[in-house]
Amino acid sequence: MAYLIIDHVSKFFPGHEGDGTVCIFKDVTLKIDQGEFVTVIGHSGCGKSTWLNISAGLETPSEGGIILNGREASGPGLDRMVVFQNFALMPWLSVFENIAIAVRSAYPDWTKDQVAAHVKKYIELVGLQGAERKRPVALSGGMKQRVGLARAFSIEPKVLLLDEPFAQIDALTRGTIQEELIQMWNATRNTVFMVTHDVDEAILLSDRIMLMTNGPSSRIAEIVDVNIPRPRSRETVIEDRNYYKVRNHIIHFLVRHAKHGETGGEGELGQTIKYEPLQVTF
Amino acid sequence: MNGRAKRSPWFITAFLLIIFLVGWHVATLRPAFNPQGKTEEELLLLEFNGDIVATDDGNYMWNPEKIKGVPGPLSVLDKVVTELGEAFEKKGTNDHGIAYLVYYTVSRFAVGFLAASVVAIVLGIFLGLNRMLFQAVNPFIQILKPISPLAWMPLLLYTVKDPTMTSVLVVFMASIWPTLATTAFGVNSLKKEYLHVASILQLSWFKRLYKVILPGAAPTIVNGLRISFGSALVAVVPAEMLLGELGVGYLSWIEWNNLDISGVIFAILVVGTVGMILDSGFNKLAGLVTYQE
Structure with a gap:
């Protein structure tokens, strides 16, 4: 049985005109195995961030639910930690305190020294030694997200949810942090569910990539397996013979096919058309 | 270059002061x-x-x-020297030295302002956390907010029957609304991610309040306090005048009754100085709780 199941989840928002609802996505099911790195790519507005927030328990689904390790996971919890696009570091706390507040919550019976040692370990893991006492305002975007990653990994969650984690970081730094993420992930092998716009990032990091059609009423159109052997690095993945096939396939999808899925949902005679995502392997 | 940039405003300030004093002297x-x-x-x-x-x-x-007309700076200076010389003297029931008057005003102000701040912050947090409650209570706040605190005075005096208490309550009424409104706003408009982090980390209600909500809303709350501070400082002077409570505001009025215009000007200067000192102390405190994003 899969470790994390996003089970027949639908989300409706009240429509702008007041009457009726807008369907963001309907009846999405996704199964992620333990230790798997799964990514969702789609255009803005396809509801992928909503999907991630539902997985985190920060938003409630209109229908369906989340099953983690055989149990329903409702509401947010320490087992599903989010790395936020805009970092979500508390600006009034130092780097150390931002991580320590998470560690103290995850391990409430630890002593002060244990917490400090644990925080120190993760600060070193992301290479932020010397910045412990700094406030987030004094850090660059890349360093802020390193703190975000350290905070997320430090509580050793069952599932890591990455919400476009590198979207606000400049391209060069982004590459470096992606590789740091790979190293951290290699050490822990958490189950990871990531949402991104960046095709290269998705291929570099993921085992499977979900391609979503445009919203409203978006759905998973294809699931692309990334069979590039691990460990990966930015330098070696592009040498892989499948890299550009996968990349071209995804970009073709995003450019040509993503908007073709708009008719999804109800068929002409009112019966529900069941779309099964297309499995793509190279 | 830096040093020069720092030095020049002082020259301008001193220059303006001299121009003003000379102009005042010549005009009078x-x-x-x-x-x-x-x-x-x-x-x-x-x-x-x-x-x-x-x-x-x-x-x-x-x-x-x-003396006829407005006194010149020299006669005001004369008055200042005399009054400061007798700062710690009590000559009669209503003739206390300036140090006592400042003390009365500051303590009256402090009690009213602190009480109002505590009430406003606590209420504001509740209103900020609960949108429905806020919308339900907002009409009352909107009606009560624009009322001049002095308009309450007859009613307060009638109810509490004690001028000292009334003056504190006037300060209270003057300083409660801005803090209440901005606290509710600050808590309500706190970035959702902070609350998301707090709920993922399963922080208890109390921890969420003092680790996330209060520090997060602190800059906005401090802004509200700053507005309250100003309006309380403005209210305390007329409250003293109308109630005949000893203080720097009362000083201005009693000097007017004495037809001592130098004394009135001296009282004005004292009000300004006290306000400035309180304000700079407040800014120091505010600097401790605000953060940069």
């Missing part, structure tokens, strides 16, 4: 008494009224005891 200067064109009778009447006095050499001069 009275020409020496000129008896020309006045009959003997007129002069006698002026002397009889005390407007002029005879000098040793048989001429007349303006009576320095009977």
